[in-house]
Amino acid sequence: MNPIICTLAIIISDFMNKRHTNFRNTITRKQPMNSSLRTPIMNEFRFPNPSTRWSMLLLLLLFSVSLHNCSSSEMESSAPEELTKMVNVETEVLSPEPFNSFLRLVGTVETSDDVQLSAEVSGRVLTHVVREGQRVRKGQTILRIDDAKLSQEVARLEAMVAQSETTWNRVQTLYEEENIGSEIDYLTAKYAFDQNKSALASLLVDLENTKIIAPFNGVVETIFVEEGEMVAPGMPAIRLIGAEQFVISAGVPARYANVVELGDRVDVWFDTQVQDTLAGTIVYVANSIDPSNRTFKIDIRLPSGQSYYKVDMIANLRLNTLSLDQAVVVSEEFVYSKDDGYVMYVKGTNSEGKDIARERKVELGPSFKTEVVINQGLAPGDEIITIGSAFLNDGVRINVVNSTGPVLAFD
Numbered sequence: 001m002n003p004i005i006c007t008l009a010i011i012i013s014d015f016m017n018k019r020h021t022n023f024r025n026t027i028t029r030k031q032p033m034n035s036s037l038r039t040p041i042m043n044e045f046r047f048p049n050p051s052t053r054w055s056m057l058l059l060l061l062l063f064s065v066s067l068h069n070c071s072s073s074e075m076e077s078s079a080p081e082e083l084t085k086m087v088n089v090e091t092e093v094l095s096p097e098p099f100n101s102f103l104r105l106v107g108t109v110e111t112s113d114d115v116q117l118s119a120e121v122s123g124r125v126l127t128h129v130v131r132e133g134q135r136v137r138k139g140q141t142i143l144r145i146d147d148a149k150l151s152q153e154v155a156r157l158e159a160m161v162a163q164s165e166t167t168w169n170r171v172q173t174l175y176e177e178e179n180i181g182s183e184i185d186y187l188t189a190k191y192a193f194d195q196n197k198s199a200l201a202s203l204l205v206d207l208e209n210t211k212i213i214a215p216f217n218g219v220v221e222t223i224f225v226e227e228g229e230m231v232a233p234g235m236p237a238i239r240l241i242g243a244e245q246f247v248i249s250a251g252v253p254a255r256y257a258n259v260v261e262l263g264d265r266v267d268v269w270f271d272t273q274v275q276d277t278l279a280g281t282i283v284y285v286a287n288s289i290d291p292s293n294r295t296f297k298i299d300i301r302l303p304s305g306q307s308y309y310k311v312d313m314i315a316n317l318r319l320n321t322l323s324l325d326q327a328v329v330v331s332e333e334f335v336y337s338k339d340d341g342y343v344m345y346v347k348g349t350n351s352e353g354k355d356i357a358r359e360r361k362v363e364l365g366p367s368f369k370t371e372v373v374i375n376q377g378l379a380p381g382d383e384i385i386t387i388g389s390a391f392l393n394d395g396v397r398i399n400v401v402n403s404t405g406p407v408l409a410f411d
Contacts, residue, residue: 086397087357089388091347096326096380101368102318107250107300109313113216113242119231120209121145132223135243136214142238143223145231147210154207157200161193168193218242221311246302246309248280250317251295259321260285266300267318270308278303280317322366328374334389335362335372344378345385345392347400357385359394 123145130142171189174180222239225231248268252260266280284299300317302309335342341361348358362377378384385392392398 086399087388087391088401089357089385089392089398091383091400092386094328094330094378094380094382094384097329099322099324099327099329099366099368099371099373100320101322101366103252103256103321105250105252105317105319107248107315107317109246109302109309109311109315110249110299111242111246111311113218113240113245114311115215115240116236117142117212117215117238117240118233119145119212119225119235119237120233121150121206122232123147123150123210123230125225125227125229125231125237126210127227128223130220132220134220136218136220136240138214138216140214141211142214142220142240143212143225145210145212147207150203150207150210154200154203157196157203161196161200164189164193164196212238214240216240216242217244241311244304246311247283248300248302248315248317250298250300250315251290251293252298252319254289254294254296256319256321257289257296260298260319264319268300268302269316270313271316272308277318278306324373327365328378328380329371330374330378330384331386332367332370332372334384334386335364336389344374345389346378347383347385347398350395350397355398355400357389357392357394357396357398359392 126144126146128143130136130140136142168189171181171186175183175186218240220238221241223237224239225235225237231237260282262282262285264282266282268278268280280300280302282298283301284297286297289296330344335344342364343359344362345357346360348356350356360377360382363375365373365375367373385398388398
């Protein structure tokens with residue numbers, strides 16, 4: 001706009017302000033009241049004559065046009081240049097790496113040697129040879145039953161066996177060698193001798209069974225009878241748990257039936273364990289599915305020589321379900337769902353050679369915890385955008401930084 005016109009507009013504005021002020025002062029100034037009519041002298045005010053009014057209107061029009069032109073010119077001269085938004089990001093160059101996925105399970109410690117030993121004869125408990133919790137060896141006596149009456153009966157039967165044997169020998173000699181005596185006497189003597197021998201043998205077994213003996217190496221878990229208490233055949237007396245071989249029993253979901261095999265290694269640890277994870281081995285895989293929970297049973301043999309194994313103890317298990325030597329693995333944090341699929345962002349350049357984000361569709365593979373395998377869409381050597389990728393769209397300018405800072409920047 002011409003500076004002269006702008007200056008003229010300022011002068012006109014000042015003039016109009018003064019006229020307006022004079023006019024306002026004129027109509028608001030208090031005047032003496034007319035004593036007869038009691039009306040303000042303000043009624044005597046007269047507006048300017050017509051020629052003056054036309055001059056004022058013309059000046060007002062010229063002022064408005066000049067002021068508009070001056071304002072438009074100033075706005076055009078002060079408009080800022082458009083800023084280009086960039087996103088500060090961090091990147092990572094992909095390289096092939098091993099990938100393993102695991103199945104976490106919970107199992108229960110068991111032992112194949114866990115039995116209840118019962119009394120074989122009737123009698124009164126004489127003594128506990130060992131205490132609860134004590135380790136015993138195979139063949140060691142654990143409990144004794146009073147055998148006094150049985151011993152007396154054995155002595156009586158031994159005498160009867162000796163006597164019947166003597167009688168049988170005499171009758172046999174007379175009958176077979178000298179043809180003296182009847183066949184009935186011969187058979188009767190033989191039967192008495194055989195019966196006494198059989199009764200003695202049975203009694204000797206009962207006498208031996210007055211001792212409850214450990215059938216394997218183990219720990220006396222529970223003694224169910226007290227000293228002096230009467231016991232009968234079949235009555236539980238001792239619970240003995242094997243102390244040499246423990247297994248963990250666990251249920252595996254049916255969908256893993258094709259990946260679990262005999263001999264597979266299983267990592268084992270207990271909540272109370274202070275040492276490193278133990279290495280167990282699968283020694284049994286069931287051939288049927290439990291319909292109540294859709295799992296199949298496996299048994300895992302524990303390493304021997306550990307004193308803290310306890311039956312019914314809860315064990316944590318980790319079973320390797322997939323192992324890949326070379327895979328493209330990324331963090332799930334930088335994978336985004338879009339249009340019924342998944343995308344990630346990689347570093348690219350535009351036509352001006354400046355860094356931009358490029359959207360890449362990806363196909364996901366197996367995952368474990370926060371990591372996922374990319375089956376398609378990315379390859380080793382691709383530079384993926386990690387930190388800052390949540391603020392991106394395809395083609396957005398990026399500024400690669402080595403450490404996190406403000407997300408947005410301007411070029």
